[in-house]
Amino acid sequence: MSKMQVVIMTKSIKYGGLCVAGFECMSGNWVRLVNDKSITNRNFVYSNKSTINILDKIEISVIGSAATNIHTEDIFIDLTEPIIKISSLSLSQALNIHELENHQYILGNNRHAIYNDPSFIGHSLEIVKVNNAILYEVEGPNGVKAKLDFVYNGTYYEKLSITDPEYFGMQNETKLGELIIVVSIPDDDWSKNNGYFKFVAKIFE
Numbered sequence: 001m002s003k004m005q006v007v008i009m010t011k012s013i014k015y016g017g018l019c020v021a022g023f024e025c026m027s028g029n030w031v032r033l034v035n036d037k038s039i040t041n042r043n044f045v046y047s048n049k050s051t052i053n054i055l056d057k058i059e060i061s062v063i064g065s066a067a068t069n070i071h072t073e074d075i076f077i078d079l080t081e082p083i084i085k086i087s088s089l090s091l092s093q094a095l096n097i098h099e100l101e102n103h104q105y106i107l108g109n110n111r112h113a114i115y116n117d118p119s120f121i122g123h124s125l126e127i128v129k130v131n132n133a134i135l136y137e138v139e140g141p142n143g144v145k146a147k148l149d150f151v152y153n154g155t156y157y158e159k160l161s162i163t164d165p166e167y168f169g170m171q172n173e174t175k176l177g178e179l180i181i182v183v184s185i186p187d188d189d190w191s192k193n194n195g196y197f198k199f200v201a202k203i204f205e
Helices: 091-097
Strands: 002-014 017-024 030-034 056-065 074-077 084-088 125-140 143-152 155-162 174-184 199-204
Touching (some): 002 030, 002 091, 002 174
Parallel strands (some): 030 074, 155 199
Antiparallel strands (some): 002 017, 002 056, 002 199, 056 074, 125 143, 125 174, 143 155, 174 199
């Protein structure tokens, strides 16, 4: 088992738990924290039970790699060991560890999902700057969901699902303008028949 320092960049909603990802401080690479139990707001806390926040720099105990062909960033962490807070960073300080990315398309194409095996991308997390962002609320079979439209590198992206809980319940057609966002894809065909959906896991205004 080893120790790793990570800046937390996402705590998005996933199957009732959390999808937690961030920048490994030594390499600057993305890591996604996983465990044999679901990571939740109850077990992903400091030893005094205080909340681990976005942009906290923490030290965690790592058991080893949990990488898959799609989720190449996954690491298996030991939640029985205390998580130590080192400091809190600004967004600009975090982006000194891992710069904003510049791709032709966000996660492989210009759509809200990938309809073939996404392992060709080689990663499952990106942090990018977008503009003309508008938040929508869309009625679906499981209730109202928040979606984001935006422009990236001159390409229009429509209705990416938002899993950042800070943006749930906002007024429909809220204009957010220029944003920095973290986009993630799941490790399986989430819809079972319509592809690997892209999720806006974190929004920084």
